[in-house]
Amino acid sequence: MPRAGNSLWEVMREKGYSRRDFMQFCTFAATAAGLGTSASAAVAKAFEKKDRPPVLWLHFQECTCCSESFIRASHPMVADVLLDAISLDYDETLQAAAGHQAEKCKADVMKAYAGKYILLVEGSVPTKENGVFCMIGGRTAEDILKEAAAGAAAIVAWGNCASYGCVQAAKPNPTGATAIQKLVNKPVINVPGCPPIADVMVAIVTHILMFGRMPELDSQGRPKEFYSRRVHDTCYRRPYYDAGLFVEAFDDDNARKGYCLYKMGCRGPLTYNACAVVKWNGGTSYPIQSGHGCLGCSENGFWDNGPFYRHLPAFPGFGIESTADTVGLTLGAAAAVGVAAHAVSTNIRKRKLIHDQVVEAVKDTPDSKEVE
Amino acid sequence: MPATQTYRRLYVWEMPVRLYHWLNALAITVLGVTGYLIGRPFTVGYAQEASFQYWFGTVRFLHFMAGYVFLFNMLVRTYWGFVGNRFASWDKFIPLNRQAWRDIVEVLRIDILQTRGTGPIHIGHNRLAGLIYFVTFFIFMFQGLTGFALYGPMSHSVFGNLAAWVVPLMGSEAVVRQWHHAMLWFYVLFTLVHVYLVFYHDYVEGRGTTSSMVGGWKFEREDRLDD
Incomplete structure (x- = not known):
């Protein structure tokens, strides 16, 4: 009490x-x-x-x-x-x-x-x-x-x-x-x-x-x-993002230079928290400052939006390696094949159309020789 | 089939409809390309310091700007669906009666089985196209809402705030971003099929379908015009 x-x-x-x-x-x-x-x-x-x-x-x-x-x-x-x-x-x-x-x-x-x-x-x-x-x-x-x-x-x-x-x-x-x-x-x-x-x-x-x-x-x-701003908006690496300077691999030169971790799956742009301002352990550092992207741990359902080290999450129902792009590209390719097949058959049909028209024209013209 | 046909030139697509179409095409192209880049930025020259370049910021700016063009263009077109001519009218997009559904089946036969059309020819949108555009408007709306929901937190835009409810509804911004990105592919598929079908119909029907979106005129055989 x-x-x-x-x-x-x-x-x-x-x-x-x-x-x-x-x-x-x-x-x-x-x-x-x-x-x-x-x-x-x-x-x-x-x-x-x-x-x-x-x-x-x-x-x-x-x-x-x-x-x-x-x-x-x-x-x-x-x-x-x-x-x-x-x-x-x-x-x-x-x-x-x-x-x-x-x-x-x-x-x-x-x-x-x-x-x-x-x-x-x-x-x-x-x-x-x-x-x-x-x-x-x-x-x-x-x-x-x-x-x-x-x-x-x-x-x-x-x-x-x-x-x-x-x-x-x-x-x-x-x-x-x-x-x-x-x-x-x-x-x-x-x-x-x-x-x-x-x-x-x-x-x-x-x-x-x-x-x-x-x-x-x-x-x-x-x-x-504490939660009105995104980690991204308060991140000291933000200028690299706007400049399009990205880390491509955790061990590359860009990582050493401290470029933006966007392409490494950093969830800073989607995460509302004060990490970049208040920081951790007595204001010592926060994940991005330590060279690791934000996991978005203060966001709803962040575990279901993995993998963590990739910008685009896995597309639901298509396995961990798939992204919206893989699915879209496959559908796009399928549509292109369909269109190509359709075009081929259309051309066969068009031949007949032109042929019919020519035959009709021949039939209608008084002197058929002129058409030929 | 007589060899000499009298064709009548019909003014189908009014100026606002054509303007909408091409602005929309432009906006979607810009949105698609910049959107893809935002999702998957490529590596540009790393020789310069961050303070000397702003290319990713520019890409994002173009995306947001095209988003606004897209939104207002859509609003104007919606308005025109109520005041424009009968080909532009909103009811051309929604199959409300049985005849409309029969027409859709007929168009499917023409498009997929490649049979020769027997029924009345459509002067404006065919009924299937109308329905697909109607579905497309919902996808447009979805893209607009998710887009502005993602844009809202980084701006003071009224439109961003208007879409703020989308994030809690879908769970988190990660989910919103996922679907906003995935829907890019709808546009890719749509454009592919749309452009192809325009060419196809023009190719076999020869009614000036392709050029109608430039000049507004379509051509129709006199004997097939019943109204």
């Missing part, structure tokens, strides 16, 4: 942080949430006064890479403090409690803070075979999710699994893995990515904490502050 009446400032003071540290944190939090330093006063006020809302973090069909990413938020203070600050009351991988104790803790929070707690969900939920593919404490993931979602003030879907279903939902989706937004009747903040960027995750939680409401979302439920 969260310690009632404990604001973030109080928690920090208990831990020995100075007022200066706290203000620094508030400034950073405001910046991380895309607000600018001028908003840091409002942030400080919120963190001073507001009770830390309890947070439940549910894990379903996932690989925990979202959690792994989250705990690596680049500013250590953010990660430390937020883990304390948000009063994380249930998280299978991070909590100390286990078994019945853990479940009781969750039940208590849902009861005492009905309509106030924040629900973070990692992983998709299987719906086939009554959801037996993911059971926790004898209950199905769907059951657990719906119960927890009912009293949640905000629901955040971490990663591509919770947002779209990710690899579990890739064809043929044997377990019926389903995105969170399709199962709950509340607006869900989708934070796609495999995993999402740590600082983005922290910033979104910060936003909810600070303002007590959801960040502005796009049509797919993604926070606009």
Whole structure:
């Protein structure tokens, strides 16, 4: 249970942080949430006064890479403090409690803070075979999710699994893995990515904490502050794209020169994420900067749009090596053959037409010799 | 069959129809070529620095520009389908009665089995061509919508925003791009068959089908004109 009446400032003071540290944190939090330093006063006020809302973090069909990413938020203070600050009351991988104790803790929070707690969900939920593919404490993931979602003030879907279903939902989706937004009747903040960027995750939680409401979302439920631009539009290799300078093979000279990875299957032009801006591991790098194309891991169904190292995806129903071009070219060739065959038979027919006409002409002319 | 035939010259394709046809042909050619290049860019000289060249950007610009020409051209033609002459009318594209379907079967016989036509000759579009064009309009619409849906995020275009709903509907931009690219081949097939059939009909019927799209006139035997 969260310690009632404990604001973030109080928690920090208990831990020995100075007022200066706290203000620094508030400034950073405001910046991380895309607000600018001028908003840091409002942030400080919120963190001073507001009770830390309890947070439940549910894990379903996932690989925990979202959690792994989250705990690596680049500013250590953010990660430390937020883990304390948000009063994380249930998280299978991070909590100390286990078994019945853990479940009781969750039940208590849902009861005492009905309509106030924040629900973070990692992983998709299987719906086939009554959801037996993911059971926790004898209950199905769907059951657990719906119960927890009912009293949640905000629901955040971490990663591509919770947002779209990710690899579990890739064809043929044997377990019926389903995105969170399709199962709950509340607006869900989708934070796609495999995993999402740590600082983005922290910033979104910060936003909810600070303002007590959801960040502005796009049509797919993604926070606009981080998902409104394509990786391609913010990529430092973009000029090479416009210039038509492409890497042709991963070991060629163009790759060494850092040309655009478009032809190597880079999904940057189709992918909405902040990788090229926020970057990973404390702003160190991101895939394209490391010479590898974007896989489009924050996009719906990205596993089904492979192969990853080719610009054109495989054409559905025609095998992994086929592209729309192979299929089209085959059809085009077939049509050309058909047309050629038709032309041959037309010419045979035309001979007859001309012949008939000549014969008729001969027949009609008074003096047949003139025609010949 | 008498040797001397009186042919009447009929003004079939009005100026807007012809203009539409050739603008459309031009736009589709540009869209097809640039679209293919966008999907499969080839290697150009790598001697220059990126700041000195912009060829891929130009290819994309041409594609977008041709896309706009294509869209507005289509809108004008749609309008003309309601105000133009009877050959341009919208109802020539949709086989709404049984006679229309019988005509389609007849045209199929002429085109595929290469029989000699017995029924009434079509002065404007034959009914089969009309139907194929009708299907084509839907493909045009599909290409327009998917194209502008892909274009939307990189522009402030109203048309891009109008098509924004296409991406969530189809799942993701990768899927939209896939089908937008695949439909390029429809145009290739269509052009192949379309151009061939125009030549074929002109070749065996001698009614000036090919030149009609330039001057607007077709020629028809007096004895075959019933209206």
